[in-house]
Amino acid sequence: MKKEMKFIFVTGGVVSSLGKGISAAMIGRLLKRRGLNVFSMKLDPYLNIDPGTMSPYQHGEVFVTKDGGETDLDLGHYERIINTSLTKESSVTSGKVYSTVIENERKGLYLGATIQIIPHITNEIKRRIIAGFNAKDDTDVCIVEIGGTVGDIESLPFLEAIRQMRRELGYENTFFVHNTLVPYLHTTGEIKTKPTQHSVKELTGLGIQPDALLLRCEKKVDKASKEKVALFCNLATNAVFSVEDMPFIYEVAICLQKQHLDDLIVKHLQLDCEPEAKMDDWIEFINRIKKIKESVTIALVGKYVELHDAYISVYESLKYAGYKYNKNIKVLWIDSEQLETDDELFESLKSASGIIIPGGFGKRGVEGKIKAIHYARVNKIPFLGLCLGMQLSLIEFARDVLGYKDANSTEFDENTTHPIIDYLPEQYKGIKMGGTMRLGDYDCELTEGTKTYDLYQSKFIKERHRHRYEFNNKFKQDFIDNGVVFSGINPQTHLCEIIELKDHPYFIACQFHPEFQSRPLKPHPLFDGFVKAAIEYE
Numbered sequence: 204m205k206k207e208m209k210f211i212f213v214t215g216g217v218v219s220s221l222g223k224g225i226s227a228a229m230i231g232r233l234l235k236r237r238g239l240n241v242f243s244m245k246l247d248p249y250l251n252i253d254p255g256t257m258s259p260y261q262h263g264e265v266f267v268t269k270d271g272g273e274t275d276l277d278l279g280h281y282e283r284i285i286n287t288s289l290t291k292e293s294s295v296t297s298g299k300v301y302s303t304v305i306e307n308e309r310k311g312l313y314l315g316a317t318i319q320i321i322p323h324i325t326n327e328i329k330r331r332i333i334a335g336f337n338a339k340d341d342t343d344v345c346i347v348e349i350g351g352t353v354g355d356i357e358s359l360p361f362l363e364a365i366r367q368m369r370r371e372l373g374y375e376n377t378f379f380v381h382n383t384l385v386p387y388l389h390t391t392g393e394i395k396t397k398p399t400q401h402s403v404k405e406l407t408g409l410g411i412q413p414d415a416l417l418l419r420c421e422k423k424v425d426k427a428s429k430e431k432v433a434l435f436c437n438l439a440t441n442a443v444f445s446v447e448d449m450p451f452i453y454e455v456a457i458c459l460q461k462q463h464l465d466d467l468i469v470k471h472l473q474l475d476c477e478p479e480a481k482m483d484d485w486i487e488f489i490n491r492i493k494k495i496k497e498s499v500t501i502a503l504v505g506k507y508v509e510l511h512d513a514y515i516s517v518y519e520s521l522k523y524a525g526y527k528y529n530k531n532i533k534v535l536w537i538d539s540e541q542l543e544t545d546d547e548l549f550e551s552l553k554s555a556s557g558i559i560i561p562g563g564f565g566k567r568g569v570e571g572k573i574k575a576i577h578y579a580r581v582n583k584i585p586f587l588g589l590c591l592g593m594q595l596s597l598i599e600f601a602r603d604v605l606g607y608k609d610a611n612s613t614e615f616d617e618n619t620t621h622p623i624i625d626y627l628p629e630q631y632k633g634i635k636m637g638g639t640m641r642l643g644d645y646d647c648e649l650t651e652g653t654k655t656y657d658l659y660q661s662k663f664i665k666e667r668h669r670h671r672y673e674f675n676n677k678f679k680q681d682f683i684d685n686g687v688v689f690s691g692i693n694p695q696t697h698l699c700e701i702i703e704l705k706d707h708p709y710f711i712a713c714q715f716h717p718e719f720q721s722r723p724l725k726p727h728p729l730f731d732g733f734v735k736a737a738i739e740y741e
């Protein structure tokens with residue numbers, strides 16, 4: 204018998220950036236720890252098909268799912284906090300929805316009907332939400348976050364679609380969580396609930412009565428204020444939750460559990476699961492990281508360093524590895540373009556115990572990154588190169604050790620006589636149809652006896668990709684003869700996946716993005732090894 208679909212819909216009101224994605228992910232963690240399989244989705248109101256083509260300045264990092272979906276960075280929080288892997292179905296944008304409807308119209312699938320927001324757009328949204336629930340065979344409950352703020356023009360079709368879903372699937376299969384901001388007025392020492400009342404009014408005006416309210420506030424929202432909100436917004440007092448500012452986001456899960464949000468959801472959705480979420484390891488983790496005093500400095504050299512969200516998964520992965528060794532990570536954000544000419548900035552690089560070069564596209568800042576790589580290689584500073592970081596470390600090596608002065612990637616210099624990194628269309632034959640980027644999971648075989656192998660403790664791994672260019676195997680022997688170890692290779696195509704240097708305490712670079720698979724309680728092996736080496740270097 205097909206089990207019933209259960210949905211938790213998460214909306215936000217008053218202001219954006221409330222951290223409703225974090226709260227939703229923490230709900231997911233609690234439910235997972237009650238033995239349920241949780242899938243999650245983000246519905247984004249923007250008209251881009253996906254964030255793949257957006258500037259990182261607009262939407263931060265592009266998070267890549269294992270099946271190659273280019274998605275919103277919030278899905279990264281979901282994967283890390285719930286400790287699950289999501290799929291392309293997790294990410295729905297207005298762009299995707301509208302383009303499907305318009306394509307269908309061109310194909311004549313609507314049999315001459317006038318195409319309208321309701322029902323055609325809303326039907327397509329509902330179809331995609333259901334596809335999300337069915338993306339994995341074992342989903343018990345699906346958390347659906349609606350991007351934007353209630354009242355925005357853009358998100359109206361999404362809200363209308365979820366309103367219809369309660370009507371169609373039933374009360375016991377749908378749960379609405381609304382997040383709002385509760386301002387605290389320092390002058391009078393008061394908590395103000397009016398914006399929440401307005402936001403809920405707006406939502407009920409659209410036909411959605413929330414089943415739980417999460418009040419984001421600087422201070423803990425007291426019982427009297429909760430009662431007031433409950434009365435004005437037509438909810439039981441135990442359906443109103445305080446989510447006050449906390450030093451570590453991980454605590455949100457514990458804060459919600461203490462107020463029994465998971466119990467309320469389990470009861471409402473009639474979920475068959477464990478009576479309690481076991482969070483002992485999570486609590487132990489929080490207590491331990493709260494006590495950490497020491498830190499280790501890591502320089503991150505990139506093009507978008509002013510916006511830390513552009514490197515959020517890298518930053519999180521570094522932090523998790525640091526926590527394992529009871530260290531906080533102090534990131535030195537270094538602008539790669541500025542590094543090309545700014546000697547003072549270059550001096551500051553010297554205070555770092557490790558250097559990391561994350562992924563990137565385009566020529567700007569590339570020479571600054573190469574300069575940092577040169578410094579790390581020659582001075583034996585722990586180094587981790589990710590995607591573009593690997594490509595540039597091989598270019599640096601080719602220029603400086605192999606003596607190929609004009610070595611480059613054809614992404615940056617089409618006429619180089621030494622295209623160490625090249626676009627090799629034939630390498631894509633048989634990999635995936637149509638695509639020009641290598642996206643999502645690919646196999647990698649590790650060579651025993653290498654540092655990489657020691658870190659992974661495994662011969663076959665899968666890692667996520669998002670790039671167009673590859674190491675050109677034509678030059679491989681030269682590199683091997685001079686001390687580069689190709690420690691990870693794609694077994695089907697023989698493309699280079701990981702390299703390390705023989706004569707260096709920690710110089711590892713990979714063509715993929717390990718940052719997408721790191722977890723708070725289980726840092727990724729390459730980050731683990733890198734941070735450990737940086738601590739030892741100090």
Ligand code: GLN
Nearest residue numbers: 562563590591670671672
């Ligand atoms: N620009 C490089 C490529 O397309 C690297 C991409 C990346 O770092 N994600 O191959």
